[in-house]
Each structure stands twice: as C-alpha cells, then as structure tokens.
Amino acid sequence: MISFLSEILPVVKPVWHLSVIALNLVVVGYALSHVLLRNRDHRSAAFWAVLIAFVPFLGACFYALFGINRLRRRGAKYRHSLELAAVGEACPVNPWQTVPELKELRALSTSLGMISRFGFTVGNHVTVLRNGEEAMPAMLEAIRGAKKSVSLCSYIFEAHGIGMKFVEELVKAKDRGVEVRVLVDDAGTRYSWPPITHLLRGRGIKAKRFMPIRFVLRILTMNLRNHRKVMVVDGTTGFTGGMNIRQGNMLEADPSHPVQDMHFKVEGPVVQQLQRVFAEDWAFCSGEVLSGPLWYPTLEPAGEVAAIGVPDGPDEDLELMPKTIFAALSEARHSVRIMTPYFLPPPALIWALNLAALRGVDVKVLTPKRNNIPFVRWAARTLYPEMLEKGVKIYEADGHFDHSKFMTVDGLWSLVGSTNWDPRSLRLNFEFNLACFDDLLAQELDREFEKKVRNGTLESLAALRNATLAERLRDGFARLFMPFL
Structure with missing residues (x-):
C-alpha cells in the first residue's frame, strides 16, 4: 500500500x-x-x-x-414590476416650447427633462420652512389633518423629543383609519434607543428599515443608505428637503447638538413624484405595492412653480445628481448660489464651478465652519485653492452647524432636496431632489443665502497658504479619505 x-x-x-x-x-x-x-x-x-x-x-x-452593483439590477427588477399610475407625462424634447415657465432656462429644462425619468409638472407651490420651529409643526399639522394616507421616509428618525410627537400623531392617524407607512434607513434608526421602527410596529404602524445591516450584509450594504426625506399626506401635500426628524433641529428648545436646516412643503402635481419615490422604496423593502387613488389622487394646480423630481441612487438612477448640477452650472449666466453642509465636489463639478466663474458668473458657496464631521471640513480645505484661483467665492459660516442644502441659478432656478456635495451623497446614497423653475422661490432662497453669508468668513488663498504645517498635514491626511466621506 x-x-x-x-x-x-x-x-x-x-x-x-x-x-x-x-x-x-x-x-x-x-x-x-x-x-x-x-x-x-x-x-x-x-x-x-x-x-x-x-x-x-x-x-x-x-x-x-x-x-x-447588485442594487442596479435588483432596482430595475422591482421598479419595472410596479404597476403604478404614470407620474408626469413623457418629457418632450423641448419642454420649454410648451411650458412658458421654462423659456428663460430652455437648455437646462431640456437637459433635466432628459436626465430625470420623471416628467415636468406645472402649477406647483413650494413653501420654504426654516429650522425645526417651522418645519416640524407644519408636518405634524399635515398628519393631524390626514384623511386617507400618510407615507413618511427619513434617514434619521429619533425615538425621543420631537420624534415622539410624530409617533403620537402617526398612531392617532392610524387609529382613525388612515393608511400609514413609515420607512427609515437602518443606519438612521441607530441614533436613539429603542429603534423607532420597533416602537412604531409595537403601536400598530407599518414600518420598515431600509437595507438592515446584519452580519455579512453589513459589509455589502454599509455604504448604500437611503438619505431621502419625503413625506406625503393624502397624496396631495408633500414635504421634502434635508431635515431629519430629530430634537437637534428644535433650536428654541436649546438642544445639546443644535442643527440649523431647511425643509420644503410642496403642493401641486409634482407631489405624485414624491409619492412615487416613496412607493418604490417601500416596495423594495416590503414587497407591498402602493397604488390607486388612496395614494395617487388627481391633483389640481396649487401655484406657479414648474418642477421636476430628480431621484438619485446606486441603481438605475446612478449619478443623476452630478449630471443635474453640471447642467445647471453650464447654463448659469449671472449667479450661482450653493449651500451645503459637506463640500467635497468631484473633479467634474470643480471644473464646472471654475468655468462658470471664469466666464463672469458670480459663484458663491457657503459651508459650515463648525462641521459635525471635522474630517470633511479638513479635506474640503484642500480643494479650495483650485476654485479660489478661478474666482469662486467660498464662505465658511459661523454659528450652529447648518445642515441646509440648496442651489440657485440666475435667480430663476433652484434645486432643493437631500443631496450633499460629497462622494457619498453624489454616488452611494439614495437621494431625492426637486428642480424648480420659479423666480420668486429662487430669489427667496438667494435672500436666505445672503443672510447666512453675513455670518460667515470669505476664504482666501493667503489664509490657506499661511496655515500652519500641522494644519496643512492634517488637511492633506483627511483628503486621503475623501472617497469615503
């Protein structure tokens, strides 16, 4: 042998x-x-x-x-299987020819009509809500008045403070026969204990976590988060923007970690697009299809804003927001205003900002001096010189951390929603934004911008070059992690 x-x-x-x-x-x-x-x-x-x-x-x-990217394939499968009512008409090749509100920015409106899978809507009204003192009562009042349905999606939903008031109103709505659906990103449920989804389900609310992080799947999905903030009541009144449901937004209550922010109340036909985005995410997480007049009633005009929803995420909508922003910067002729808590634009958007400034556009960017993630500010400062040299004006705002995010072009066009100017938000997260063609809304946001700029500091090349060696080494080290910030 x-x-x-x-x-x-x-x-x-x-x-x-x-x-x-x-x-x-x-x-x-x-x-x-x-x-x-x-x-x-x-x-x-x-x-x-x-x-x-x-x-x-x-x-x-x-x-x-x-x-x-398995999400793109899975996203295509569930999205195409949904038998939902059409949202918006198919966008014409030249939408500005049929929609008067779009004529002054015809190239941008045409581009957005081709970028987004939604169609243009007219007859909308958008109300600016400043900080938790304006946004939270408006959202709670809408829930109190709900007669048929409430759909709520948030990245963070804390289970205390103002969050508990939302729980109470959602439970009351459910008890009087309103259909309620709540979706919270799994990472966002970990900001308080117990997790808000456990608390809601314990009180009879249909609630889901988006892509729960469990064991091996923690590695596969830890960076793919749902950062959208969308609420729709009775299919007629919507809320979107950058505000999470957390006590830090309630500035008058003197929270331990105060956060300034802006949110937006939306009325009119474009609300169907907010509902559609929620319904897609809900079907992805629960398998339940939301359809019919309960969720999609016929909507009447409510104002003068022409608007189109722009969803973005690591699925079929991959990198639609960078394309949208690039198109807006390319069309700018007079002014660009950008407010974002995290300013780490990719090279293509840096080039677009620089080119706009070089052709005489007044480009201003406002970002917080006291960032809740200091690493982000340190890395961002390594990008400033390239833009400052070309004429882009970058301000860092003093005071409480400001989580507000919006962009305006020429006092005519505005972009509001959940997207930050960083790699995570522009490529990895699921986001939702509204592109709005309306001079009154854009000019109101411009005034908010200028008000905040007065409490900020204009960055200069001299100040950056005179930084200590320790500061420059710190910033350069932070820049190494930029793809993950």
Whole structure:
C-alpha cells in the first residue's frame, strides 16, 4: 500500500496544482471580463483590474463582494414590476416650447427633462420652512389633518423629543383609519434607543428599515443608505428637503447638538413624484405595492412653480445628481448660489464651478465652519485653492452647524432636496431632489443665502497658504479619505 501511494502521489500533486491554477484562471478571466464590460467608471475599472490580476483569486473574491452593483439590477427588477399610475407625462424634447415657465432656462429644462425619468409638472407651490420651529409643526399639522394616507421616509428618525410627537400623531392617524407607512434607513434608526421602527410596529404602524445591516450584509450594504426625506399626506401635500426628524433641529428648545436646516412643503402635481419615490422604496423593502387613488389622487394646480423630481441612487438612477448640477452650472449666466453642509465636489463639478466663474458668473458657496464631521471640513480645505484661483467665492459660516442644502441659478432656478456635495451623497446614497423653475422661490432662497453669508468668513488663498504645517498635514491626511466621506 505504501509503495502504491509513493508511486501515485507524485502524479496527483501536479494535477492538483494544475486544477487550482485552472480554476484561478477561470475566476480571474470571468472577473476581468465583468469589469471590462460592466464597470462604467474608468478609475474604478482600472483599480479592480489591477487587483484581480495581481492578487490571484482573492482579488476576484473582493470584486464579487464590493465591486458589483447588485442594487442596479435588483432596482430595475422591482421598479419595472410596479404597476403604478404614470407620474408626469413623457418629457418632450423641448419642454420649454410648451411650458412658458421654462423659456428663460430652455437648455437646462431640456437637459433635466432628459436626465430625470420623471416628467415636468406645472402649477406647483413650494413653501420654504426654516429650522425645526417651522418645519416640524407644519408636518405634524399635515398628519393631524390626514384623511386617507400618510407615507413618511427619513434617514434619521429619533425615538425621543420631537420624534415622539410624530409617533403620537402617526398612531392617532392610524387609529382613525388612515393608511400609514413609515420607512427609515437602518443606519438612521441607530441614533436613539429603542429603534423607532420597533416602537412604531409595537403601536400598530407599518414600518420598515431600509437595507438592515446584519452580519455579512453589513459589509455589502454599509455604504448604500437611503438619505431621502419625503413625506406625503393624502397624496396631495408633500414635504421634502434635508431635515431629519430629530430634537437637534428644535433650536428654541436649546438642544445639546443644535442643527440649523431647511425643509420644503410642496403642493401641486409634482407631489405624485414624491409619492412615487416613496412607493418604490417601500416596495423594495416590503414587497407591498402602493397604488390607486388612496395614494395617487388627481391633483389640481396649487401655484406657479414648474418642477421636476430628480431621484438619485446606486441603481438605475446612478449619478443623476452630478449630471443635474453640471447642467445647471453650464447654463448659469449671472449667479450661482450653493449651500451645503459637506463640500467635497468631484473633479467634474470643480471644473464646472471654475468655468462658470471664469466666464463672469458670480459663484458663491457657503459651508459650515463648525462641521459635525471635522474630517470633511479638513479635506474640503484642500480643494479650495483650485476654485479660489478661478474666482469662486467660498464662505465658511459661523454659528450652529447648518445642515441646509440648496442651489440657485440666475435667480430663476433652484434645486432643493437631500443631496450633499460629497462622494457619498453624489454616488452611494439614495437621494431625492426637486428642480424648480420659479423666480420668486429662487430669489427667496438667494435672500436666505445672503443672510447666512453675513455670518460667515470669505476664504482666501493667503489664509490657506499661511496655515500652519500641522494644519496643512492634517488637511492633506483627511483628503486621503475623501472617497469615503
């Protein structure tokens, strides 16, 4: 027996080695083919190709875990399966020819009509709500008046303070026969205890967490969060913007971590698009399809704003917001105002900002000096010189951390919603924004911007160059982590 094994083992060993080599070649070949055929980002494709080629087998395994956008395929599957009422008409090639409100920014309106999968709507009204003192009572009043349905999506929904008032009103609405659905991102449920979804379900509310982070799935989905803030009552009144449901927004209550913010009440036909975005996310998480007049009633004109919803996320709507912003910057002729809590624009948007400034557009950016994530501000400061040199004016606001986010162009167009100017928000998160064509709304936001600028500091090249060596090393180190911020 021993002599037999001594004769066969030298044969088996080379065959085993060859099998492993063959398997690795097949796996590497398949992974490389997938990168070359499916990955649209050349920088990402180059990174994965090198890793797969030079780290045998393990590189392909890492690519399978982290490099493949499964959400796009899954998103396409559930979205196309929804039998929902059409939301907005198919956008004409030149929407400004049929919608007078769009004529002054005809190129931008045409671009947005092609970028978004929604259609333009007219006859909308958008109300600016400043801080929790204006936004939260308006939302609670809408829930108190609900007769048929309430759909609520938030990134953060705290289970105390103002959050408990929302719980109470949602339970009262459910008890009087209103259909209530609540969706909260899983990461956002961890800001308070117990998780708000547990509390709501315990009181009979249909509530879901978006992409729960569990065990191995924590690695696969930790960066793909639902950052949208959308509430629709009776299918007729909507709320959207950047405000989470948390006590920090209630400035008059002197919270331990005060946050300034802005939210928007929306009325008119575009509310159907807010409802559609919620319904898609709800179907993704629960499998339940929301349809019919209970959720999509016929909507009458409520104002003079022409608006279109722009959903964005790592699925079918990948990178629609960078395209929207780029189109707006390209169309600007007189002024651009940008307010964002996190200002880490990708190279393409930096170029667009610089080009706008070079052709004489007054470009101003306002971002907080006291950021709730200091790493973001440190990294952002390494980007300032390139823009300051071209004439972009960057202000850092003093006072409480300001989470507000909006953009205006030429006092005619505004973009409001949940998107920040950072890699996570522009590429990884699920976001929702409204592009609005209305001079009164844009000019109101411009006035808010100028009011906040007065409490800020204009950055200069001299100040950045005179920073201490320790500060410059700190900022440069933070910049290394920019893709993850």
